[in-house]
Amino acid sequence: xxxxxxxxxxxxxxxxxxxxxxxxxxxxxxxxxxxxxxxxxxxxxxxxxxxxxxxxxxxxxxxxxxxxxxxxxxxxxxxxxxxxxxxxxxxxxxxxxxxxxxxxxxxxxxxxxxxxxxxxxxxxxxxxxxxxxxxxxxxxxxxxxxxxxxxxxxxxxxxxxxxxxxxxxxxxxxxxxxxxxxxxxxxxxxxxxxxxxxxxxxxxxxxxxxxxxxxxxxxxxxxxxxxxxxxxxxxxxxxxxxxxxxxxxxxxxxxxxxxxxxxxxxxxxxxxxxxxxxxxxxxxxxxxxxxxxxxxxxxxxxxxxxxxxxxxxxxxxxxxxxxxxxxxxxxxxxxxxxxxxxxxxxxxxxxxxxxxxxxxxxxxxxxxxxxxxxxxxxxxxxxxxxxxxxxxxxxxxxxxxxxxxxxxxxxxxxxxxxxxxxxxxxxxxxxxxxxxxxxxxxxxxxxxxxxxxxxxxxxxxxxx
Numbered sequence: 001x002x003x004x005x006x007x008x009x010x011x012x013x014x015x016x017x018x019x020x021x022x023x024x025x026x027x028x029x030x031x032x033x034x035x036x037x038x039x040x041x042x043x044x045x046x047x048x049x050x051x052x053x054x055x056x057x058x059x060x061x062x063x064x065x066x067x068x069x070x071x072x073x074x075x076x077x078x079x080x081x082x083x084x085x086x087x088x089x090x091x092x093x094x095x096x097x098x099x100x101x102x103x104x105x106x107x108x109x110x111x112x113x114x115x116x117x118x119x120x121x122x123x124x125x126x127x128x129x130x131x132x133x134x135x136x137x138x139x140x141x142x143x144x145x146x147x148x149x150x151x152x153x154x155x156x157x158x159x160x161x162x163x164x165x166x167x168x169x170x171x172x173x174x175x176x177x178x179x180x181x182x183x184x185x186x187x188x189x190x191x192x193x194x195x196x197x198x199x200x201x202x203x204x205x206x207x208x209x210x211x212x213x214x215x216x217x218x219x220x221x222x223x224x225x226x227x228x229x230x231x232x233x234x235x236x237x238x239x240x241x242x243x244x245x246x247x248x249x250x251x252x253x254x255x256x257x258x259x260x261x262x263x264x265x266x267x268x269x270x271x272x273x274x275x276x277x278x279x280x281x282x283x284x285x286x287x288x289x290x291x292x293x294x295x296x297x298x299x300x301x302x303x304x305x306x307x308x309x310x311x312x313x314x315x316x317x318x319x320x321x322x323x324x325x326x327x328x329x330x331x332x333x334x335x336x337x338x339x340x341x342x343x344x345x346x347x348x349x350x351x352x353x354x355x356x357x358x359x360x361x362x363x364x365x366x367x368x369x370x371x372x373x374x375x376x377x378x379x380x381x382x383x384x385x386x387x388x389x390x391x392x393x394x395x396x397x398x399x400x401x402x403x404x405x406x407x408x409x410x411x412x413x414x415x416x417x418x419x420x421x422x423x424x425x426x427x428x429x430x431x432x433x434x435x436x437x438x439x440x441x442x443x444x445x446x447x448x449x450x451x452x453x454x455x456x457x458x459x460x461x462x463x464x
Contacts, residue, residue: 011316014300015293021165022156023292027285028169039183040197047194050118050130056259057117057135058142061106063255065146067248068095068102069153074243074382075448076157077299078306082449087236089228092154094240096224099146110139130194137198141205148205151212151224157299158222163215171208175200235450243448246387253394257403261424264406265417271348272417275355278346279363279421282338283370286331290371293323294379301383306449314445317380321372321439328371335364358418362425369428376435384444393431402427 040048072095079087109117114132148167155164181189182196192199216223265276297320304313339360343353377390405423409415415423 008319011300011319015296018156018161018296018299019289019292021162021292022295023288025165025168026288026291028172039179040194043183043193046124046126046130050127051134051194051197053127054118054131054134054138057106057110058138059255061102061142061145063251064102064248065099065149066251067244068098068146069149070247070251070382071095071240071244072150072153073157073295073298074302074385074387075240076154077302077383078448080157080159081303081306082308084449087449088154088158088222089225090231090233090236091240092150092222092224093228093231094237095150095153096147097229099150103143103146107139107143110135110142114139134194134198137195138201141202144205144209148209148212151209151216154222155212155215156295157302160215160221161296161299163221167208167211167215170211171204174207175204178203239448239450243385243387246391247382250387250390250394253391253398257394257398260403261406264410264420264424268410268417268420271352272355274348274352275359275417276421278342278348278356279359282335282342282360283363283367286335286367287370287374289331290324290327290374293320293327294375297323297375298379298383301380305384305445305447308447310445310447313384314442317383317439317444320380321376324372324375325368327375328368331367331371332364335360335367355417355421359421362418362422366425366428369430369432372432373428373435376439380439381444384446385448386444386446389438393434394427397427397431397434401430 040051072091075091076088079085079091114135115128117135118128118131152164152168155161155167178200179197181187182192182199183194184196185191215221262276262280266273297316301313301316301320304310304316339357342360343356346356348356373393377393381387381389402423402425405426406420409420409423
């Protein structure tokens with residue numbers, strides 16, 4: 001395994017160049033969420049809770065935008081590997097039109113109907129008011145998020161993943177810094193609490209868009225051609241929809257499923273909720289490496305498939321799948337080593353600390369499955385346009401097994417907290433045999449590109 005994995009220096013160089021900046025970007029996003037909670041927690045419990053609930057609106061928006069930008073990553077990587085820059089322009093503008101529709105709808109909802117949206121997530125009038133004021137300001141940032149995300153997505157697949165990561169991470173750092181200034185009233189600014197967090201988000205998103213747009217004007221970067229804004233390509237649009245709709249379905253299944261897990265653990269008492277919150281932070285921070293390999297490896301694999309080098313693409317897919325196992329095992333050992341330091345560092349009751357130790361042990365096994373599934377399903381399979389498998393696996397393993405088990409265990413059978421937590425993790429481990437069996441079918445070894453020809457001259461995935 002070691003010889004096969006590490007002998008190809010060119011593969012390792014390309015993968016490292018793509019993976020490290022994306023993993024760093026993922027780490028920054030996970031870290032700033034924790035910082036925001038800590039800052040607002042210093043203001044008041046209501047402010048922290050209200051903003052946490054209000055940002056669920058953005059979470060839903062990100063599911064739609066994730067499907068849009070994910071499709072850019074899949075199709076864009078293949079056409080970039082093929083050297084077809086004109087089609088990448090078309091893909092970008094299809095994505096931008098969709099992202100603008102989503103962004104306008106969410107912005108209007110937040111600015112004009114913030115209380116209605118907050119009542120979907122909160123019943124306490126105080127939380128509704130704080131959250132509504134937050135959404136009125138932050139909602140304007142949702143208007144421009146789609147544009148910047150499309151620019152950053154196309155940047156990743158056109159050889160500038162590092163710049164994309166710097167732009168996104170820079171916006172995160174700016175957001176965190178402005179949070180401190182506006183929330184606490186530093187440097188002569190008035191202390192604005194939750195509204196300060198919203199204002200910081202808005203300024204950070206504006207800066208992110210300006211930096212991303214400015215980068216597109218530099219030599220060697222993808223530069224959108226405004227003349228193609230209204231360009232239509234029916235065949236490419238069909239290809240886009242064939243990949244994008246399953247991605248949207250998987251994002252929706254996954255997002256609502258994880259929200260359900262949090263709700264179940266929250267109903268099992270304050271100690272269980274506190275322990276689960278700490279375990280979630282550890283999980284999100286340690287997922288960064290497999291997220292980076294997933295995205296970077298998917299781009300690298302897509303380049304080879306789009307260039308018609310299917311044998312090389314298949315070989316790269318095999319290396320990525322093996323690498324995902326090594327990453328999972330490494331993270332498992334790391335979590336086991338972190339368990340005692342984390343439980344001693346965080347201030348928890350004795351009961352919550354005992355819960356957390358049990359959760360960390362379960363989490364260590366979960367991360368092996370999570371690493372393999374993230375890289376193989378969302379990286380390898382998706383690179384070849386095989387996005388429907390993720391929808392099926394989530395529908396069966398998460399919604400058919402894990403979610404019902406967790407609800408039954410918590411509310412019907414009254415199982416111990418650790419057992420219920422294990423139920424929320426069973427889907428990632430349970431679907432490993434299914435993932436392996438699907439992988440061996442090699443349906444993901446597919447060139448999705450079309451030759452430059454009149455609209456509809458060739459079919460979707462013309463080489464397998």
